[in-house]
Amino acid sequence: MTKKQTIKLLRMKTLEEKTVSAKYAINRSVVSFWVFNLFALGFLFFWIWLYKQPQDNAAPAPLRTVLKTNEKIFTSLFGNNRLAKTFPLKDAVVKVRVNGDAGMGDNFDATKWKLQVARSAGDTFYVTMDEIKALPKTDIIFDFKCIEGWSQVTHWAGVKFSDFVKKYHLEQESQLKYVGLNTPDKKYYVGIDTKSILHPQTLLCYEMNGAPLPMNQGYPLRLVIPVKYGVKHIKRIGTIFFSDTQPPDYWYEQGYDYYGGL
């Protein structure tokens, strides 16, 4: 329909009518329904095809490809200066939800705990809790968001990861794309893009609600990273390392998005 015809049609109160041969009307209908059925069939085959694709970390490979593209789009779109909303102290809940105990085995000796930092393979050093606590302390009260869909305003305190990097001269290592963190028993592990871990609200956290972390919240030291879902807030950090390739990630291996950024 040309523009002129459209305008004419709109001026009229009725839709455009045409008298045609019955054969023409039928032919047009047949072609249209063929295209329609092929489209429906095409979608059905696409769906079956999608679920038959090889899995990439427990997700069909084509979906994984798009998720990785999403990550690229979002990381290039977003700077590192957008802050998660913070709340007044009175909004912080007293009963903090405990979700997940992977890597939190019983045979953990807190008295022997030291944070292991690997500058590179074979070049590691240890930091004690006292040394971490000697660094500037930062409090944050924010809406913690679980990948399951719930959220809770909670109060945490610790040292900014970026302050930790400065203190231990890890600027060189922080040029690499990822930071990997493991529990002491290596049963829970996350990988985080360096940009997010250097975000000003990311903490190596040792306090919750003004008291040392409870055991089930990752005593003595956990990650608090408000720009990510809870799955990335690893409890009871044993080792930190730097890498240009994606470190293994517990939930990524079970089909979740690696990025997990909010």
Place this chain on the structure above:
Amino acid sequence: MRQKKIIKKHPLAIRWFHWINFPVLGVMIWSGMLIYWANDVYRLGWGDTTVLKFFPDSFNKALNIPFRLAEGMSLHFVFMWLFAINGVIYFSYLLFSKEYKLIFPNKKSLKQAWLVVLHDLHIKKGLPPQKKYNAAQRIAYTGVIFMGLGSLLTGLAIFKPVQFNWLCAVLGGYEWARAEHFILTVLFTLFFLVHIIQVALAGWNNFAAMVRGFEIKNVVPSQEKEMAAPVDDEKANHQIITNENA
């Protein structure tokens, strides 16, 4: 030669947008349910009384929904692009083709929509004159476009609540945005139910128009004569489409 009258109804572009949206929205709702299951907190009720839980365990089990959060998320964050792109192109098309004039409500729509409702409930006979859509359809179809926009915005707010913290705040915070996203999905489902009932009632010719673009009418001899005569605007103005469209 036998003659037929065809009444052009839906442009090709609109038919494509419509039928692309159908499976895409279907996947969005399905994957949304897989995601929602992981924190299924919504219900209809007050205090300790629950009239309807979203969703009953038997419902979840019957549809094999439990423990598929990761799958739901990956589907949701892939098909969201198709839903958004199709929606944006559709809306731009409405604007640029001036087709929106046939869909958006006008000054008379609210009053006329009431007459349509009375008619559909068999309380009153006859419909006000209309073009492609009656007043109730104009309101419903324009409403559903804005519901789509609402789903995109509330979805964006819960997908990236830090990056779009302003949007999250406008929507009443993270938890509210999630609830709004859910309510919109319920409304989409209700719209869909009413829509297919209306399409079924309106009959084959109306449904077929969303596939082939036009409705077909038999040409009766007297009409043929009328068609041959030049149609002046005044006459056309009084012509009424009497078939009910869905």
